[in-house]
Amino acid sequence: MTTDSANALKPVAGKAEVDSVEEVVTIDPTASENYFNRELSHLQFNYRVLQQALDPTHPLINRLIFCCIFSSNMDEFFEIRVAGLRQQIKYGRESTGPDGILPNQLLNEISQVAHQYITEQYDIINNVLIPEMEKENIHFVRRREWTPAQVEWVQRYFEEEILPVVNPIGLDPSHPFPRLVNKSLNFIVELDGKDAFGRETGMAIVPAPRSLPRLVRLPDEVCDGGDNLVFLSSMIHAHADQLFPGMEVKGCYQFRLTRNADLELEDDLEDLASALRGELLSRRFGDGVRLEVADNCPEELVQFLLREFGLTERDLYQVHGPVNLTRLMAVGGLVDRDDLTYPGFSPSVPKKIRNAEAMFDAIRQKPQLLLHPYESFTPVIDFLRQAAKDPQVLAIRQTLYRTGADSEIVEALMDAARRGKEVTAVIELRARFDEAENLELASRLQEAGVIVVYGVVGFKTHAKMILIVRREEGRLKRYVHLGTGNYHAGNARLYTDYSLLSCDDALGDDVNKLFQQLTGMGKALKIKKLFHAPFTLHKKLIELIDREAEYGENGHIIFKINALTEPEVMLALFRASQAGVRVDLIIRGICCLRPGVPGLSENIHVRSIIGRFLEHTRVYSFGNNGKPEIYCSSADGMVRNLINRVEVAFPVDDRDLAERLRSDLDAYLHDNCQSWELQPDGQYIQNHPAEGEERFASQLVLLERLTGK
Structure with a gap:
């Protein structure tokens, strides 16, 4: 990838010769030419992820998943980063980073680069990955390729699974353009004729039910072998006329709107949890920032959608294929092809801490360092489980950022509280896109008797810490876990992160003071090692x-x-x-x-x-x-x-x-x-x-x- 002209390397002062006398020219390290733009660099990372889809050293299904991860990353980029730039312009709060590029100029450059990358993504899907999957007998069956038996099966599936839950919306003065959910799959439909009430609308919107899978496996009995998959969008296209009886469907085109999904919370809130619940309701309907439309959609319909969402050509992405490639991640679960995915492995556990009942003894002998996912996350869970059951453990404190309400970590904390231990959880409610789950987590912990604290308003609690206080030989001993990642067992199988288990007295004292700062009030305490x-x-x-x-x-x-x-x-x-x-x-x-x-x-x-x-x-x-x-x-x-x-x-x-x-x-x-x-x-x-x-x-x-x- 080449950078945009605004980000290209400018001549840098070094040594200059003036009148044959060499002079040293001082370099200004703060000059904008010495920095790259944050957002453009972010896009470059997404592009490196996309390039993994072309790397034959990755298994084929995982190459497809890299393509999907690129889509997911781009979604968040538009929801948060592009949305933030648009907000700066909207409210007259333009600011620049060290590179000096102004928001409006940057949005133009982002559009140029993102269009290039997304065009390449669809080229990879259509001309590389799908043909290679065909060779492996995995087929994405297009409407024009359906056999009579498949046509009959799709007809039945549409009538039994789709028609009862789909809700078409005709556009007329009493039915204005609907408020569509962020990133939802929708169809704009051209109609001809009059409906039962004599209305001649000419246009309708069909939101695809979010409860329905975007990719469906055709039964083996209606196929000639292999794995055969059909898109929900294809089934809706094929039977759009059943949604508008007595009218002619002249065209049906999929589109998808990406909205501003960042949350804005004031720093002087009286109740963070209540305020967050209110903001979560609005996230699904923030301002539009990107419109994706099928590339066969007529220009007049495209312009109509842009006007409805207050967007311009800069924000339009006309794509040759499904508008939400993220949903292709389902392929791995719909086909049973272990030969086309990464081989499994069992994360190792250091010998000294394999006995879950002797964790404290092992940590006293020597601190333990784990590198997930190569080494198991289970010892961290066992650390808490043993603490919950151990009668010598008096208190447990932990920060929770992204954990999941149903995790074993949470179960261990609740078990400890039910056994009468003092358990405190500092939950960061504002972990982006995990806010709703963290609210549920907080409620579950509180019901079990855990003291729940929401951290510090204005400062997200991103530190990963566990403190366990245990009575040993008549005195209190502190054990800690400190990590670079989240307390989420699923992430620990996908993300590389370090975990340190230690009973170092200075570390224990430091972690204890940090928890005091998070849960109480007062001046910052003196920290020794952290x-x-x-x-x-x-x-x-x-x-x-x-x-x-x-x-x-x-x-x-x-x-x-x-x-x-x-x-x-x-x-x-x-x-x-x-x-x-x-x-x-x-x-x-x-x-x-x-x-x-x-x-x-x-x-x-x-x-x-x-x-x-x-x-x-x-x-x-x-x-x-x-x-x-x-x-x-x-x-x-x-x-x-x-x-x-x-x-x-x-x-x-x-x-x-x-x-x-x-x-x-x-x-x-x-x-x-x-x-x-x-x-x-x-x-x-x-x-x-x-x-x-x-x-x-x-x-x-x-x-x-x-x-x-």
Whole structure:
């Protein structure tokens, strides 16, 4: 991908020769040409995900799933990021990042890039993935290909499953354009003739019921073998005339509206939960930000829809295929083809903590570090389960961000409360798109006797912490879990994250103080080992970067994070590079820092790892002149994480565990096939093994190293 002209690399001052005298020209590290735009960088990450659909080293069904993940990512990008830019313009609150691009100009560039990517996505679906699936005897059966037996089956399915729940809406003065739910599948229908009341509307809207599957498997008895799938949209198209008896259906075209789905809550709320419930109702009907329409829809109908939603050509995406490719994720569950998906594996469990009843004994002997999903999340659950049953455990405190109301973590907390232990849960209600589930979770926990706190208004609680207080030999001992990811067992099978289980006294005291700050009130307490946002994490990271700069060419910084956008951290990294420090940034998604600029960032190297698992670990490593320090964290290098949230970074100071962490980072830095290198001009170029060099895929290496698979 090439960056837009506004984001292209401009000439950078280095050394200039004036009248044969060489002069050093000072580089301004704050100049806009030294930064990439946040939103355009975000789009580039989505594009790298899409490119996995073309990678034959991934199984075919998983390649299709990558294509679907791209759709899901783009949905959220429009719902949140594009919606936010439109809001800035609407309310006259335009602002720019370090790159200096104004919102309206940025929306134009986003439209240009997004149109290019989405066109490529449909080309991949139609001309690569579907033909390859046909070769594997998996068929998406089009209407024109239905056999008489299939026509009869679809007719019966439509009458029994679709017709009873579909609700067509004719458009006339008494039936204005309906308020359609965000991202719902809909059809605009051209009609001719008069209805039973003599009305001649000419147009109707048919919302597809959200309760119906978008992809249906045809029974084997009406097919000639293989797996045969039909789209709900095809069935509605084929039988649209039954929705309007006595009228002629001249055309039926699918469309989908994406709306602003961000929630806006005031900081001075009296009841956060009640306010959030009210906002969730409005999320489904926010302002329109994108219109997707079938590419065969007549121009006059397209323009009609744009007018109805207050959108322009910039916001229009005419697509050759289903308007919601995310729903193709259902293919994996509709066909039984293990040979076309990733082989399964059993996450390993370190030997010392395999006995769930002896967790505390094992942690007292040595802290435990787990890397999910290669290593099981079960020990974290067992940690809580044993605490719930252990009569020596007096109290449990935990933060919950994305967990799920029916999780084993929640069951363990409720069990502990029912057994009379003091259990406190700090629930972040505003975890985006999990708000409704978190409200339900809070209610369940409260009913079981858990003390529920909603964190701090204005600062999302994103830190991942468990504190267990246990009586041992006449005194109280604290055990902690600190993680880089969420307490969600499903995510722990898909996301890479670290978990630390420890009974270090200083860590236990720090975590206890953080919970006091979250649940009580008062001044920030002095913390010994943890860095915590919004108080010390941002400042400490910059101090550690600047300390490394003092070591010059002997310095080495490795950050493995999901995004880098915070200006002061980027400036500090520029200073380190100018001092000669090697800076390796392993950044999954957004990177606003421009690497490779002579005199500024030539010592900064940025790579992104995209593979089977979503890279989610956050690690900050500093060479420290031969005395390395390494931290894991819940925080990315973003303003929202380092300044506007409750986050923690925790040291891994056990020698063996720290060495293991550095070995993991080394695997990412040596990846030559799943990694993409960010160039000075903004392009990401995928790495490939050199001639004669063996493939080194970091995720596969870690999988083999930790599970033997």
